[in-house]
Amino acid sequence: MARVKFGGFLAPHHPIGEHPMLQLRSDIAFAKRLDELGYDEFWVGEHHSTGWEVIASPELFLAAVAEHTHRIRLGTGVVSLPYHHPFNVAQRMVQLDHMSGGRVIFGSGPGALPSDAYMLGIDPMVQRDRQDEAIGVIKRLFAGERVTHESDWFTLRDARLQLFPLQEDMPFAVASQISPSGMTLAGKYGAGVLSIGSMSSAGLFALPTQWSFAEEAAAKHGQTVDRRNWRVVMTWHIAETREEARAQAREGLMRWHNEYNVGTLMRPGAVAYGSPDEAVDKTAFADGAASVIGTPDDLVANIRRLQEISGGFGTVIGFAHDWANRENTLRSWDLVARYVIPEVNGLLDGYRTSRQHVIDHRESFERAGQAIMHKIMSNDRAAAALAETRRAATATTGGHTPDLDKEKSK
Numbered sequence: 001m002a003r004v005k006f007g008g009f010l011a012p013h014h015p016i017g018e019h020p021m022l023q024l025r026s027d028i029a030f031a032k033r034l035d036e037l038g039y040d041e042f043w044v045g046e047h048h049s050t051g052w053e054v055i056a057s058p059e060l061f062l063a064a065v066a067e068h069t070h071r072i073r074l075g076t077g078v079v080s081l082p083y084h085h086p087f088n089v090a091q092r093m094v095q096l097d098h099m100s101g102g103r104v105i106f107g108s109g110p111g112a113l114p115s116d117a118y119m120l121g122i123d124p125m126v127q128r129d130r131q132d133e134a135i136g137v138i139k140r141l142f143a144g145e146r147v148t149h150e151s152d153w154f155t156l157r158d159a160r161l162q163l164f165p166l167q168e169d170m171p172f173a174v175a176s177q178i179s180p181s182g183m184t185l186a187g188k189y190g191a192g193v194l195s196i197g198s199m200s201s202a203g204l205f206a207l208p209t210q211w212s213f214a215e216e217a218a219a220k221h222g223q224t225v226d227r228r229n230w231r232v233v234m235t236w237h238i239a240e241t242r243e244e245a246r247a248q249a250r251e252g253l254m255r256w257h258n259e260y261n262v263g264t265l266m267r268p269g270a271v272a273y274g275s276p277d278e279a280v281d282k283t284a285f286a287d288g289a290a291s292v293i294g295t296p297d298d299l300v301a302n303i304r305r306l307q308e309i310s311g312g313f314g315t316v317i318g319f320a321h322d323w324a325n326r327e328n329t330l331r332s333w334d335l336v337a338r339y340v341i342p343e344v345n346g347l348l349d350g351y352r353t354s355r356q357h358v359i360d361h362r363e364s365f366e367r368a369g370q371a372i373m374h375k376i377m378s379n380d381r382a383a384a385a386l387a388e389t390r391r392a393a394t395a396t397t398g399g400h401t402p403d404l405d406k407e408k409s410k
Contacts, residue, residue: 002228003345004303005315007041008034008333009077009194009233013321015255016051023054028064030320033330035069037337041231041315042069043077043107043194049115052260059092066100074100077194078109078175082122082130085154089134090141094165102166107194108135109175109182128181135172135189142170173231178206180213187217192229194317207232207310228314232306235283235319236292236299238332238340245293245332250276252323253283253293296339303344316344 010030014023031042044061047053055061058076065074074096079089097104110127111117117124130153137156140147146160172189176182177197186193193214195207211230218225237253239245257279258272273279284293292299303316324332342348358365376382 002314004307004313005040006336006341007039007043007073007075007231007315007317008320009043009045009196009317010055010320011045011047011053011077012055013052013256013260013319014054015252015259015322020054024061026326027055027061028068030330031065031072032068034333035072037334038341039072039333039337041073041075041105041317043075043105043317045077045112046080046083047113047116048083049113049119050260050264052264053113059096062104063096063099066096066103071103073103073105075105075173075194076107078107078173080111080116081108081134082111082127082153083116083120084134086134086137087141087154087156087159090138090161091163093138093170094142094161094163097165097167097170098163104165104167105171105173105192106138107173107175112175128185132185132188135174135185135191139172139189171229173229176210178210180210183210183213184217187214187219187223187225188221190218190223190225192231193225194231194233195313196233207306211311226314227312230310230313231315231317232310232313233317233319234292234302234306235290235321236302236332236336237323237329238292238294238296238299238335239328240295240335242294242298245295246277246280248325248328249293249323250280252321252325254279256321256323257283296335296343299336299340300343303340 008030010027012027034042042062042065044055044058044065045053046056046058048056058079062074062076076093079093081089093104093106108131110131111122114124117127122130133151137147137149141159141161142165144160144164146158147156148158149156171192173192173194174182174186174189175194175196176186177195183193185191195210197206197210211227214225217223237245237249239248254273254276257270261267262270262272273282280293283289284291292302307313318333318336320329322329376386
């Protein structure tokens with residue numbers, strides 16, 4: 001596998017209480033910081049209810065992010081296709097691609113929140129079929145075709161985009177949880193995958209089987225899928241020590257789980273935690289835990305474990321949350337960029353090899369010091385100055401600083 005890319009996924013999951021205007025500005029600033037730290041991708045979701053996930057249009061939000069960033073790729077994570085006319089989705093994505101300078105990844109899904117579909121009068125049983133149908137139409141529109149299509153939920157008559165994507169081939173990605181539908185759809189269209197189910201223990205260990213669904217569907221439809229286009233979503237909070245990470249994340253983690261996952265979404269099988277310490281222990285330290293609350297080394301080990309379990313993937317996507325306060329949250333992402341990304345991708349191997357080579361071959365480099373010592377000792381004033389320097393315990397940093405004691409012992 002090539003080097004692993006890293007990104008962030010902002011659903012968002014924000015506790016109710018902060019001014020919405022300031023929260024949105026803070027989210028834009030977060031994306032800007034990820035760009036500055038060298039992250040590869042930034043994903044934003046679409047939701048219309050629950051009070052915690054408040055970005056209704058990922059395209060609109062990412063257009064603002066594009067003005068504050070330079071190189072990070074911008075993914076819709078995801079556009080819920082059954083909620084929209086496919087022609088309008090295609091037009092918005094094309095416009096965003098131009099406004100961002102060709103940095104868009106088109107991620108789609110069937111719609112994650114039943115409460116959203118209910119408000120729009122959409123039967124959950126038809127959502128995945130509608131996503132499939134919409135992707136097929138959008139790909140044709142991106143290719144410049146003039147499309148006529150009659151459906152039970154939208155109509156196109158001799159429709160053709162008047163502006164096409166800036167990218168020659170805009171990347172597609174499909175959201176996948178534990179069911180096979182997302183992976184199967186990715187295989188059908190040769191698209192990438194955004195595995196959101198990997199945030200749970202069940203989803204984590206289902207990853208190898210999940211990828212097989214994509215490969216089987218690709219073979220059936222004459223497509224190919226590439227693990228480099230497989231994005232696996234993980235949750236973490238990182239600090240310099242495990243103790244600090246626990247202390248920083250415990251209260252917010254408990255609130256997120258109890259108030260949102262249990263109290264609002266009422267996720268099947270989810271049980272409220274009795275204390276912040278229980279929240280941390282069961283989230284990050286139980287057998288098979290899918291989350292990391294600890295140090296950069298802990299996250300490195302977990303990513304390598306996930307690579308082994310899954311068989312390999314192309315991008316690690318960190319799930320953004322408010323377990324810790326804003327300062328410690330940003331520090332967590334900073335630590336990942338500074339210590340986890342280079343370790344996972346072997347960016348420090350050359351440094352370590354060079355250092356060890358110098359240690360192992362020290363005797364071979366002593367001639368440089370001998371040359372300097374020869375010049376010093378041939379000049380009485382220079383020799384006296386060197387002796388005085390040593391008595392004053394003045395620090396020297398040169399790798400070939402002459403060893404006066406060794407010279408005198410000859």
